[in-house]
Amino acid sequence: xxxxxxxxxxxxxxxxxxxxxxxxxxxxxxxxxxxxxxxxxxxxxxxxxxxxxxxxxxxxxxxxxxxxxxxxxxxxxxxxxxxxxxxxxxxxxxxxxxxxxxxxxxxxxxxxxxxxxxxxxxxxxxxxxxxxxxxxxxxxxxxxxxxxxxxxxxxxxxxxxxxxxxxxxxxxxxxxxxxxxxxxxxxxxxxxxxxxxxxxxxxxxxxxxxxxxxxxxxxxxxxxxxxxxxxxxxxxxxxxxxxxxxxxxxxxxxxxxxxxxxxxxxxxxxxxxxxxxxxxxxxxxxxxxxxxxxxxxxxxxxxxxxxxxxxxxxxxxxxxxxxxxxxxxxxxxxxxxxxxxxxxxxxxxxxxxxxxxxxxxxxxxxxxxxxxxxxxxxxxxxxxxxxxxxxxxxxxxxxxxxxxxxxxxxxxxxxxxxxxxxxxxxxxxxxxxxxxxxxxxxxxxxxxxxxxxxxxxxxxxxxxxxxxxxxxxxxxxxxxxxxxxxxxxxxxxxxxxxxxxx
Amino acid sequence: xxxxxxxxxxxxxxxxxxxxxxxxxxxxxxxxxxxxxxxxxxxxxxxxxxxxxxxxxxxxxxxxxxxxxxxxxxxxxxxxxxxxxxxxxxxxxxxxxxxxxxxxxxxxxxxxxxxxxxxxxxxxxxxxxxxxxxxxxxxxxxxxxxxxxxxxxxxxxxxxxxxxxxxxxxxxxxxxxxxxxxxxxxxxxxxxxxxxxxxxxxxxxxxxxxxxxxxxxxxxxxxxxxxxxxxxxxxxxxxxxxxxxxxxxxxxxxxxxxxxxxxxxxxxxxxxxxxxxxxxxxxxxxxxxxxxxxxxxxxxxxxxxxxxxxxxxxxxxxx
Ligand SMILES: Nc1ncnc2c1ncn2[C@@H]1O[C@H](COP(=O)(O)OP(=O)(O)OP(=O)(O)O)[C@@H](O)[C@H]1O
Ligand SMILES: [Mg+2]
Numbered sequence: 029x030x031x032x033x034x035x036x037x038x039x040x041x042x043x044x045x046x047x048x049x050x051x052x053x054x055x056x057x058x059x060x061x062x063x064x065x066x067x068x069x070x071x072x073x074x075x076x077x078x079x080x081x082x083x084x085x086x087x088x089x090x091x092x093x094x095x096x097x098x099x100x101x102x103x104x105x106x107x108x109x110x111x112x113x114x115x116x117x118x119x120x121x122x123x124x125x126x127x128x129x130x131x132x133x134x135x136x137x138x139x140x141x142x143x144x145x146x147x148x149x150x151x152x153x154x155x156x157x158x159x160x161x162x163x164x165x166x167x168x169x170x171x172x173x174x175x176x177x178x179x180x181x182x183x184x185x186x187x188x189x190x191x192x193x194x195x196x197x198x199x200x201x202x203x204x205x206x207x208x209x210x211x212x213x214x215x216x217x218x219x220x221x222x223x224x225x226x227x228x229x230x231x232x233x234x235x236x237x238x239x240x241x242x243x244x245x246x247x248x249x250x251x252x253x254x255x256x257x258x259x260x261x262x263x264x265x266x267x268x269x270x271x272x273x274x275x276x277x278x279x280x281x282x283x284x285x286x287x288x289x290x291x292x293x294x295x296x297x298x299x300x301x302x303x304x305x306x307x308x309x310x311x312x313x314x315x316x317x318x319x320x321x322x323x324x325x326x327x328x329x330x331x332x333x334x335x336x337x338x339x340x341x342x343x344x345x346x347x348x349x350x351x352x353x354x355x356x357x358x359x360x361x362x363x364x365x366x367x368x369x370x371x372x373x374x375x376x377x378x379x380x381x382x383x384x385x386x387x388x389x390x391x392x393x394x395x396x397x398x399x400x401x402x403x404x405x406x407x408x409x410x411x412x413x414x415x416x417x418x419x420x421x422x423x424x425x426x427x428x429x430x431x432x433x434x435x436x437x438x439x440x441x442x443x444x445x446x447x448x449x450x451x452x453x454x455x456x457x458x459x460x461x462x463x464x465x466x467x468x469x470x471x472x473x474x475x476x477x478x479x480x481x482x483x484x485x486x487x488x489x490x491x492x493x494x495x496x497x498x499x500x501x502x503x504x505x506x507x508x509x510x511x512x513x514x515x516x517x518x519x520x521x522x523x524x525x526x527x528x529x530x
Numbered sequence: 531x532x533x534x535x536x537x538x539x540x541x542x543x544x545x546x547x548x549x550x551x552x553x554x555x556x557x558x559x560x561x562x563x564x565x566x567x568x569x570x571x572x573x574x575x576x577x578x579x580x581x582x583x584x585x586x587x588x589x590x591x592x593x594x595x596x597x598x599x600x601x602x603x604x605x606x607x608x609x610x611x612x613x614x615x616x617x618x619x620x621x622x623x624x625x626x627x628x629x630x631x632x633x634x635x636x637x638x639x640x641x642x643x644x645x646x647x648x649x650x651x652x653x654x655x656x657x658x659x660x661x662x663x664x665x666x667x668x669x670x671x672x673x674x675x676x677x678x679x680x681x682x683x684x685x686x687x688x689x690x691x692x693x694x695x696x697x698x699x700x701x702x703x704x705x706x707x708x709x710x711x712x713x714x715x716x717x718x719x720x721x722x723x724x725x726x727x728x729x730x731x732x733x734x735x736x737x738x739x740x741x742x743x744x745x746x747x748x749x750x751x752x753x754x755x756x757x758x759x760x761x762x763x764x765x766x767x768x769x770x771x772x773x774x775x776x777x778x779x780x781x782x783x784x785x786x787x788x789x790x791x792x793x794x795x796x797x798x799x800x801x802x803x804x805x806x807x808x809x810x811x812x813x814x815x816x817x818x819x820x821x822x823x824x825x826x827x828x829x830x831x832x833x834x835x836x837x838x839x840x841x842x843x844x845x846x847x848x849x
Contacts, residue, residue: 336737359739373737376730378796387727388739390720421796437738 031092032056033196033227039086040073040251042424045416047073048251050086055196055227060218062238062259063231065248066271066456067428068414071231072114074248075200079111080104091195108195110185112202114231114427114454115371118177120170125151127169128184154187155179159213162323174205174369174450175322175482182214197221198229201427203237204454207321207482208517215241233428233456234483235264247271272458279461280489281468287492288312291348292445292476293333298342303328305502306342308495310445310476315467317487317508318480320497321520326480327368329495330447333478334358334365347444359388364438368449368480374434380419381408385436407436410466412459428454432463439466446470446477452486464490484513496520536843540792540803543839544810551817558820562688562696569698570682572812573705574599574760574767578779579786579804580705580712581756584749585645586787586799587716588728590638592753593649595783597657598630599761599776604660606678606762607669607771616677624758630656631754635747653780660773670770679769701763708756713801715752725749726798785836786811792843810835 033055040048048070055061063071076082078089080101089096089107096107104111118127125144128151135146144166151165160179163172169180182202197218203211218228218241232238238245239259247255247270255262255270268276294309303325310316318326331337332344335352344351352358355365367373376384382404404418411432415425422430431454438446446467452460467490471477481487487494488508496503496519506519551559558564578595585592602623609619630652637648685697716722727735728742736742760779765771789810790803811832818828 334737354741355737356739356741365737367734367737372731372733374731374734376727376734378798379726379730383723383727383730387724387735390723393719393721395718395720395723 034088034090035078036088036090037086038074038077038084040070040077040082041085046251048077048248051248051251051253053229053246054256055229056244057195057225057227058222059243060222060228060230060241062242062245063229063248064238064245064267064271066414066458067412067432067454068426069248069271069456070251071248072200072426073251075111075113075198075229075231078104079109079113079198081113108193109198110194110196111198112181112185112200114200118169118172118180120168122169123166124163124169124172124180125165127180128154128165128187130184132187150187151183154183157186158183158217160210173322173327175207175210178202178205179210182217186217194226196227196229200231201233201454202230203232203234205450205482207520208484208513209321209521211237233454233460235268235457236485238267239264249273268457271456274458276458277461278457281461281465283313283468283472283492285313285472287314288474291345293344293346293478295332295339295344296342298332298339298344300325300328300332300337300339303497303500303502304341306332306344307502308505310478312474312476313471314493315471315477315479315491317491317494318478318497319484319487319494319516319520323499324497324520325500326497327449329497330365330368330449330478330480333363333445334447335363359441362441362444363447364388364441364443364445365447366434366438366449366451370431370434370453374437375422375430377423378421380421381413381415381425381433382418384422384433385440388437389441403440404436407440408432410439410462411436412462428456428459431455432459435463435466439470442473443470443475446475448477448479448481450481450483451479452481452483484516488513488516498522537793537795539842540789540806540810540839543835544806544813547810547813547817551813551820555817555820559817562693564816566696566699566702568812568816569702569705571816572808573699573701574763575779575782575786575812576705576805576808577708577756577760577763579783579808580708580801581753581760582783582787583712583790583799583801583804584716584725584756585753586784586791587722587725588732588746588749590645590746590749591649591784592631592634592750592757593646593780594630594634594653594656595753595757595760596776596778596780597653597660598627598754598757599764599779600771600773601630601656601660601663601776602627602758602761603765603771603775604664604669604773606765607674608663610675610678611669611673616675619678620762623762624755627754627756627758627761628751629754630757631751632747634754635750638750639743639746657773657777664771664773666773668770668772670768674765674769674771679766682763682767682769701767704759704763708759709801709805712756716801721745729798782811785832789836789839792839797843 036052038048038051051074065071077084077087080098080103089098098104125147129147135143137143148165155163158179163176202214221228230242242259244258245267247267249271288311290312292310292312295306298306318329320326328337332339333346335354335358352361382400385404385407386400401418413432414429435451452463455463467477479491488511491508494506494508496506582592582595605626606619606623609622634649634652637643638645681700685699687697724740724745727740728745732742761776764775786807787799787804789807791797791799793803794800814832
């Protein structure tokens, strides 16, 4: 295990597009290596090559004097590689425990029946490794939120070590949907794996954590290798410069107009199936953050105003009228929405950028391609989309670019109320601040924004106030002034009664 | 590159089939008369297949189209027997088709029953209803008015464009009109775009403001209407109505849409692609019959070709 892994001459073409061009990478045992790059730079493609799930046009893999053949996922597994891909692939019909132990020999009784108790015990043990205890391993995995799903995938990658040791762990944006507390647990696990002498390849767009937990960094731009260095020898700005080729203004755009008087939406003592005590008013131009740990009920706050969840008690209004009773009504009344789960709730993966971005904005009887293409071109430019054209299918886009399509869809119709669920998930640093500017511009124009996010700096940087949820209850509404991310995390975790209400 | 080839593969297959029969049947196959004849033979299948495309765009199915076609034909014939005017019988038959489609739509879109199960159930119900209304007998002969049965025999003369003595059957023209309507609806209306969105991801479409229930219901109604049109065409052609006469249409229509789907960029159904599927099935049938190939062998061949086409198109997808 002591020998470093050397990947060289990694090249991948899709049709005419070269998405990875002669990239080399050296991963040493006991070190965490960050792989950085803008959306579409080729990070996930590189990972797919080394995981053997996509055939390389060329690739050479050596460990010490040995050359490793990597032609299939089985080869990669046999070589001791454990990969958590960016796309979450859980089997929704199976239980959490089965998902965690997928691909393992199933514990049996009498050589015939599934030993459910043993299965559950092993799954719980794997989750406990991660410090996770809130999940019922017998429930169906389909009902889990994104953060929990990611924890399940991580647990699954760890548990596969029974018997055989892994020499490389690859994590493609594992924290994109995790909040600070869950991420900390993951970092502790990464620390342990490092101690055990494994190499770790780590992808994330959250600069702070990269600077914190990684030892080395490699930067890609447009599929080419730009820079490899030790984190200690570089800086955040230098990495960003290498990624983008320019200096990125990473300041949160300040409010330019005062809050309006008109109320965009409000709730008073509202309960839903998963939420109680929701009370707030959102004024024109205001950005209200919605924060909580996994499963605290953030989703329902947005769904309420999208008309996809009905209140069971209390009173809520949308621009002076009753709540919409369907998403169709909500969009028609000027509500726009970025769903938390872009794959299951947002995107039509086998359709093009144009069809995806304009779906809620189709009007009239005849659909006209020409104007639609022009509109999509404008939107794409506004969100920095990297795609081969307006008709490229979504599954061919990188994760961050898929997310940009979601955001383009929401901003396309001049919304009055913007419901944002994790709007910048997986979006690179440069584009992220462009998106913050777009959100700010909409707010300055009088749009109200409900922003649910696990990215605490983002909440603190953008929001006028932050509504804190704890286990399905509204705990408080905070002002972000002078707060650090750690303070906000503390507020999410604190016992409800101990909190000061601002 | 591979994907372009794959998309074009089915079209190339059609050309090869045409070439094959032209060589095998030099006298009879590639003649205006035979081609016109083929176009008339396949017109009913074509109408059902175009209608089927509308629901398959949403990744739904309608297995009841065949028995719906029979039922529509029977309803018209029963009204003829009761000396009702042609227009009334036609309108009633079409209304039955729409109604049957709405029932399918309610089962699928409102009650949330899987389309396969729901339309398998209504297949039996509509077929039972056709038997019940007709007493299980074929209605024909003098009961069917001339004005109705002549539609299938008539056509627009092509003398003016240089084909002396040949005329383009009304049946063919009707199928082309249905094709045009379905093509415009699916490709150029916001309605069609929303149907594709539902097929792409129904939950995402709903959250993006698409009225999924209503659209699915209406799409099934359109398919029912198409099935009824085909049923009337059939009744007109054979100048009779029989409670089982539409039975063969459903599987062929689904096969035609599947053949067409091999040409979609992402394997999605398209109206014009369905036409290619229909042509392949229709020309195979015509050519093999002329070559005096036994009908059982013919069926085995057609089944093999459908599977081969779909199989080759899934190779190389998502590579
Ligand atoms: N199957 C495919 N066909 C065509 N192009 C593809 C395909 N898969 C990926 N690409 C392209 O390859 C490029 C690199 O994508 P990749 O997913 O590796 O980016 P990434 O660096 O992981 O970005 P992100 O940060 O957004 O996850 C993108 O421009 C993408 O559109
Ligand atoms: Mg990626």
